Amino acid sequence: MRSRHxxxxxxxxxxxxxxxxxxxxxxxxxxxxxxxxxxxDADSCEVSATEAPAGTLTFDVSNEDSxxxxxxxxxEDGLRIVGEVENIGQGINDxxxxxxxxxxxxxxxxxxxxxxxxxxxxxVTASDEEVEVAADEKQMIxxxxxxxxxxxxxxxxxxxxxxxxxxxxxxSGKDDEARALYADARVHWxxxxxxxxxxxxxxxxxxLREADVAEGDEWTGWHRIEKDLWPxxxxxxxxxxxxxxxHYADDLLKNTKKLDKQVxxxxxxxxxxxxxxxxxxxxxxxxxxxxxxxxxxxHTDLWDFQANVDGARVAFEGVKGLLETKDxxxxxxxxxxxxxxxxxxxxHKSGDGFVYYEELTxxxxxxxxxxxxxxxxxxxxxxxxLLSRS
Amino acid sequence: xxxxxxSRRTLFAGGAATVGVVGxxxxxxxxxxxxxxxxxxxxxxFRGAHQSGIVTPAQDRLHFAxxxxxTDSREELIALLQEWTEAAERMMKGGSAGPIxxxxxDSRLPPDDTGEAIGLPPSRLTITFGFxxxxxxxxxxxxxxGIADRKPDVLEDLPHFPADALDPAKSRGDLCIQACADxxxxxxxxxxxxxxIGFGTVSVRWSQLGFGRTSSTSTSQETPRNxxxxxxxxxxxKAEESSAVKEHVWVGQDDDxxxxxxxxxxxxxxxxxxxxxxxxxxxxxxxxxDLIGRTKDxxxxxxGGDEFSEPDLDLPGRDGPVIPVDSHVAMVHPxxxxxxxxxxxxYNFVDGNDPLGGLDAGLFFIAFVRDPAEQFIPLQTxxxxxxxxxxxxxxxxxxxxxxxPGIGRGEYVxxxxxx
Numbered sequence: 018m019r020s021r022h023x024x025x026x027x028x029x030x031x032x033x034x035x036x037x038x039x040x041x042x043x044x045x046x047x048x049x050x051x052x053x054x055x056x057x058d059a060d061s062c063e064v065s066a067t068e069a070p071a072g073t074l075t076f077d078v079s080n081e082d083s084x085x086x087x088x089x090x091x092x093e094d095g096l097r098i099v100g101e102v103e104n105i106g107q108g109i110n111d112x113x114x115x116x117x118x119x120x121x122x123x124x125x126x127x128x129x130x131x132x133x134x135x136x137x138x139x140x141v142t143a144s145d146e147e148v149e150v151a152a153d154e155k156q157m158i159x160x161x162x163x164x165x166x167x168x169x170x171x172x173x174x175x176x177x178x179x180x181x182x183x184x185x186x187x188x189s190g191k192d193d194e195a196r197a198l199y200a201d202a203r204v205h206w207x208x209x210x211x212x213x214x215x216x217x218x219x220x221x222x223x224x225l226r227e228a229d230v231a232e233g234d235e236w237t238g239w240h241r242i243e244k245d246l247w248p249x250x251x252x253x254x255x256x257x258x259x260x261x262x263x264h265y266a267d268d269l270l271k272n273t274k275k276l277d278k279q280v281x282x283x284x285x286x287x288x289x290x291x292x293x294x295x296x297x298x299x300x301x302x303x304x305x306x307x308x309x310x311x312x313x314x315x316h317t318d319l320w321d322f323q324a325n326v327d328g329a330r331v332a333f334e335g336v337k338g339l340l341e342t343k344d345x346x347x348x349x350x351x352x353x354x355x356x357x358x359x360x361x362x363x364x365h366k367s368g369d370g371f372v373y374y375e376e377l378t379x380x381x382x383x384x385x386x387x388x389x390x391x392x393x394x395x396x397x398x399x400x401x402x403l404l405s406r407s
Numbered sequence: 408x409x410x411x412x413x414s415r416r417t418l419f420a421g422g423a424a425t426v427g428v429v430g431x432x433x434x435x436x437x438x439x440x441x442x443x444x445x446x447x448x449x450x451x452x453f454r455g456a457h458q459s460g461i462v463t464p465a466q467d468r469l470h471f472a473x474x475x476x477x478t479d480s481r482e483e484l485i486a487l488l489q490e491w492t493e494a495a496e497r498m499m500k501g502g503s504a505g506p507i508x509x510x511x512x513d514s515r516l517p518p519d520d521t522g523e524a525i526g527l528p529p530s531r532l533t534i535t536f537g538f539x540x541x542x543x544x545x546x547x548x549x550x551x552x553g554i555a556d557r558k559p560d561v562l563e564d565l566p567h568f569p570a571d572a573l574d575p576a577k578s579r580g581d582l583c584i585q586a587c588a589d590x591x592x593x594x595x596x597x598x599x600x601x602x603x604i605g606f607g608t609v610s611v612r613w614s615q616l617g618f619g620r621t622s623s624t625s626t627s628q629e630t631p632r633n634x635x636x637x638x639x640x641x642x643x644x645k646a647e648e649s650s651a652v653k654e655h656v657w658v659g660q661d662d663d664x665x666x667x668x669x670x671x672x673x674x675x676x677x678x679x680x681x682x683x684x685x686x687x688x689x690x691x692x693x694x695x696x697d698l699i700g701r702t703k704d705x706x707x708x709x710x711g712g713d714e715f716s717e718p719d720l721d722l723p724g725r726d727g728p729v730i731p732v733d734s735h736v737a738m739v740h741p742x743x744x745x746x747x748x749x750x751x752x753x754y755n756f757v758d759g760n761d762p763l764g765g766l767d768a769g770l771f772f773i774a775f776v777r778d779p780a781e782q783f784i785p786l787q788t789x790x791x792x793x794x795x796x797x798x799x800x801x802x803x804x805x806x807x808x809x810x811x812p813g814i815g816r817g818e819y820v821x822x823x824x825x826x
Contacts (some may be wrong), residue, residue: 085723085729087725103724104724106711107708109709130725231791231792300686303685303686379762382763386765387764393685394689397691400693
């Protein structure tokens with residue numbers, strides 16, 4: 018999961034849905050009045066039409082200037098951004114696709130990304146294809162963001178509480194109790210991992226696997242302690258001294274506190290950030306949990322698996338209402354696939370938790386992997402669907 | 408225009424159709440044939456100033472094999488190199504592996520050529536030999552062949568890079584052979600027969616098939632695409648850049664007093680890079696382009712222009728440079744690495760699937776460099792540490808070999824090392 022997916026701390030304007038992608042689209046059908054070509058140059062902004070019928074419009078923007086340019090579709094007031102594409106280099110084509118209701122608008126190229134840009138009026142006329150923008154869309158977005166923030170803050174609070182207890186058990190040599198709490202405490206980390214990953218080095222400091230440690234770097238965090246608690250599979254492993262235990266335990270707690278503080282600080286989300294977080298969590302499942310690589314010593318991978326799915330589900334449910342206004346079919350598919358994956362996971366429950374990874378048979382792992390793929394593929398369309406129409 | 412058909416059978420039989428071999432040391436590998444892009448009859452000479460298969464325009468297919476030497480006898484090793492030289496020379500001309508042929512010999516004996524290339528043209532086959540660090544001194548520190556004092560300092564096992572998940576069964580080796588051809592059957596035929604010749608002296612440690620060359624080594628070639636769907640190796644050293652080739656590819660006479668024998672040769676770094684294909688395919692187009700730093704369509708750097716435009720890594724965009732600082736281009740482009748360049752000659756691979764149904768696929772990376780310590784290791788370290796693309800890569804194999812220079816008439820490959 019890449020941190021760039023989580024668009025944190027973005028100004029409100031950025032939350033306006035757009036779907037932009039770099040592409041070399043040179044053969045836009047000239048007969049299609051909803052396809053508009055824009056050529057941005059140092060001192061001109063040629064827009065191939067001054068009006069278009071309401072519906073899904075595509076602005077194909079190419080840049081002939083040596084400076085980087087941007088293209089905006091602004092509301093009539095010239096302030097509110099309806100859609101934008103940024104960072105278009107010379108000779109590069111970029112595309113802005115968005116659903117625009119009838120009304121008066123302003124187009125603007127911004128060569129050099131400076132000033133008000135080269136502006137022109139643009140009219141969108143009424144048509145059959147027009148889609149009413151849900152009046153409550155903005156409110157749905159706000160609610161989704163607020164709820165997700167509350168979820169993240171709640172999870173880090175619980176993480177901090179359980180980590181504090183865990184490291185105390187570990188330091189005082191109560192290994193059985195520490196082992197019993199390990200997976201349960203990590204659940205709160207795994208549910209919001211993409212958020213933690215967006216805080217630069219906290220993720221490697223807290224959650225690095227031994228195989229990913231660079232030569233010469235110190236290995237710290239959860240898995241360092243995991244190995245000491247479950248040394249059975251570790252060949253020739255030298256147990257930690259009490260001093261080392263204190264060192265690694267305090268280090269983990271310190272970083273957990275840092276994370277909690279960051280999350281309680283000035284944090285905000287965007288719908289695409291939330292949606293990408295869900296996608297990222299499923300990537301985590303696919304690359305680490307379903308293969309049993311995450312918990313190499315404790316084999317508690319299924320706890321993490323469930324936690325990743327929990328986090329993805331919460332993120333999805335948060336934006337589901339919005340998705341239903343845009344792509345109801347995708348909403349149905351995702352709900353179904355989440356249910357199917359959960360049903361499968363439930364079959365591996367044992368007591369309050371799950372069976373250990375090494376108790377799974379190969380066909381069982383295969384089935385889990387299939388279910389993850391079945392969910393991940395449509396889930397990867399979530400962000401685009403949420404952003405595709407305004 | 409009549410096309411000569413150089414079949415493997417007619418060749419050894421009469422020799423009438425034998426293509427001319429450039430005598431002595433040619434400046435570059437002689438190219439035989441009328442049209443290098445379409446004609447399967449085209450062939451290269453085995454002998455020359457440099458081994459073939461390096462600056463040779465990259466063929467479409469690869470079979471690469473690494474060997475362990477099973478004998479402790481210097482004489483046996485030399486004898487094998489002599490036999491390999493003769494077989495390689497014959498096969499590159501479109502002939503058979505052994506001097507007799509697949510069906511021409513005594514019917515009571517197994518043929519000295521396995522026969523799957525009967526009737527196939529040379530297909531621009533090149534066969535390139537290399538020597539691994541363990542040939543000079545084995546795992547127990549023994550100098551089995553009396554050549555330890557001629558081991559170049561930089562010929563060492565590559566260090567452990569972050570995210571290496573190396574399979575020992577796909578790494579290292581005493582010797583390597585790279586066979587490239589436009590027809591996979593021709594490349595496989597070469598490795599199969601050379602391995603057969605080597606039984607008793609060497610054993611195959613690992614081998615790798617590749618397809619769809621991922622680099623162009625000549626300006627006449629289109630830049631191909633890797634399995635991420637992107638053009639790869641645009642800034643590659645090209646055969647036509649003779650001064651760049653001299654500077655970045657061929658080992659010089661004075662590079663290391665221990666390795667004067669290697670002058671005119673090169674180093675071959677091989678890395679088996681698995682791609683997390685399924686996860687990659689779920690990334691949005693704009694994310695994919697940000698990860699690479701180029702457009703997917705034309706391959707132009709995100710800073711603008713066309714494929715061959717120099718990327719402007721500092722060109723400011725809305726949130727930092729237009730080409731993201733952790734993109735692949737920003738990480739490995741020569742301009743970000745003190746001008747370090749290499750001649751990449753990698754191939755895509757798909758070795759079936761992993762146990763969970765994902766493709767076991769990626770890039771079999773091959774690079775030829777004059778000095779791995781300067782041109783390869785720093786780049787790989789930088790990439791492993793900071794390249795955003797690493798999230799979608801897993802390194803499963805790794806090897807470094809010294810590739811001896813080409814040979815003249817009457818010599819065997821690597822002869823300079825043993826004289």
